[in-house]
Amino acid sequence: MKIRPINHKKPSKIRELTYELKVEQVMCDDVITLSPDDTMNDVLRILRDNKIRGILVLDKDRLVGVVSIEDLISCLVDKGKLNEKIENRMTKDIVTVYSDESIVQVVNKFEDNGYGRFPVIDRDTKKLVGILTKGDIIDGLLEKLEIEYRQEEIHRYRASHIFEDVISDNSTLIMQYHIKGGDFKKAGEQTSKLRKNLLRLGIMPETIRRVAIASFEAEMNTVIYTPEGELIAKIQPDKITINTIDSGPGIPNIKQAMRQGYSTAPDWVRELGFGAGMGLPNIKNCSDEMKIKSKVGKGTDLQFIIYRRENET
């Protein structure tokens, strides 16, 4: 079995996973160990009984070597005796890995050293916590791939069939998100959630892009200028309608607010990369229809509609 170095062209999903997965997620933590004073006979017995190919050798708590099926074979080839102590046959030059290393680092270690297994050490306590073989890595990757694939497939399948599964003359899916004014640590989060749902609904990327950009600008406006508001997205088979309804100060002159470059934003908003009088014009450009209703002292209701022109089903 040979694991290719990561820089070879491989499906990028697997490459990504080798960066994401940590040693501790795939290693075997039920480690069988022997002591240096045990014999090669013990090695033979344990390898056979457990169907494994290598055993770690511990002197009390300290890792002192690795003995593998190759060592057993060379012992037999040398006409060595099976009652020989492990100490004389084991590999003492041990290469270990840390439990928090990512798989990609370890795969390269397998290549560089030619070893079949690595003892896994906890970085803080320096104690042995497991053993890692190439087989563990492959099992771990396959498992993770399957879980991710299945989860996303289920979400996507359920969501993208919603309009076919619900029988009516006209179905509308409404999603509502609360926007808190002044909370810049979260500004953009609600659009991000909406965008994820649109992906799951199987809506075309270009439509999602238009909705996401307009909705993000509207969300930023609500965060910047108002105490709070609601973002309401209405998804229908032929169009997506979004309203942001806030309890803010209202817009005194909508015509002026629509002009590119016109802004009442204070400097701290500009420092965030917004407030240059591009928000409303951006929303207008991304959408097919846009309406603003605003009352000074009451709040603003901004609505924009994006038609789903493409054949998305």
Place this chain on the structure above:
Amino acid sequence: MKLSRIIQILDAKILCNVQGRLDSDIPMICGSDLMSDVLAFIKSGALLLTGLTTIQVVYTAENAGVNVVCFVRGKKPSKETVDLANEKKITLLTTNMSMFESCGKLYNNGLIGGSDYEN
């Protein structure tokens, strides 16, 4: 141009999420500190050069279909920004060059901006 070559030209440091992207093709560059401009004009697949390091840069990238963001003048984003980039799978880089130098070097090496780019 491959992302790995761009990193070389900008002498950029990788902050996160470069996996599986080094060989990907970056057709054009957008340089701006104004996120509304980025949202209005950037094309999907572009690389964004910016001096801003707020989390809104990551949301802007996500919404505009931008996978790679490079901060100029050696700026390092906060942990919140990096965490969000990890969640959204956005690659973050940082270069010590200024915005002007970064744009100039990349343009000289044949990269173009959004207005020269036809889909």
